Amino acid sequence: MNGGILSSAAEDGPSGTGAPAWQNGGMAVEDRGAEQLPTSEEGWRARLTPEQFHVLREARTERAFTGAYVDTEQDGLYRCAACGNLLFDSRTKYHSGTGWPSFTEAISPEAVDLLHDTAHGMTRIEVRCARCQSHLGHVFPDGPREAGGERWCMNSAALDLEPRTGPEG
Numbered sequence: 001m002n003g004g005i006l007s008s009a010a011e012d013g014p015s016g017t018g019a020p021a022w023q024n025g026g027m028a029v030e031d032r033g034a035e036q037l038p039t040s041e042e043g044w045r046a047r048l049t050p051e052q053f054h055v056l057r058e059a060r061t062e063r064a065f066t067g068a069y070v071d072t073e074q075d076g077l078y079r080c081a082a083c084g085n086l087l088f089d090s091r092t093k094y095h096s097g098t099g100w101p102s103f104t105e106a107i108s109p110e111a112v113d114l115l116h117d118t119a120h121g122m123t124r125i126e127v128r129c130a131r132c133q134s135h136l137g138h139v140f141p142d143g144p145r146e147a148g149g150e151r152w153c154m155n156s157a158a159l160d161l162e163p164r165t166g167p168e169g
């Protein structure tokens, strides 16, 4: 058993160099971009479960330790539950102890939009899906230092885990 969840990173911080993680798996990544997305909130409401709608379209936060992916260690890729956009690689997921699935980085900078959120008297960085603008969660600066120091705190209801099935190389 390898005790470390995160492989040691030789470089500090998000340097932006090198191939993004999603190019390394050697697996075919399906692009669902051609799919028609709802153009109204009523369309989203019809498409999503009530909990997904609350989180994704009303920017609510699911209760801690209630989400499907809090403790999941399955190898795979996390997509936006609203539109299928690729968001996170399970290799960057770690146990933060907060009660929400936590990642050290998004799968690529282009996958997400970051917004300043001043709701509830706090200044936080909100994470939205870059394709459909659905709310996903927040980024906090208290993540594992060896992995860049960021904690991407996501709602399980905003994510869909697609198990990795391709040959691992």
Ligand SMILES: [Zn+2]
Pocket: 080, 081, 082, 083, 084, 085, 129, 130, 131, 132, 133, 134
């Ligand atoms: Zn989306």
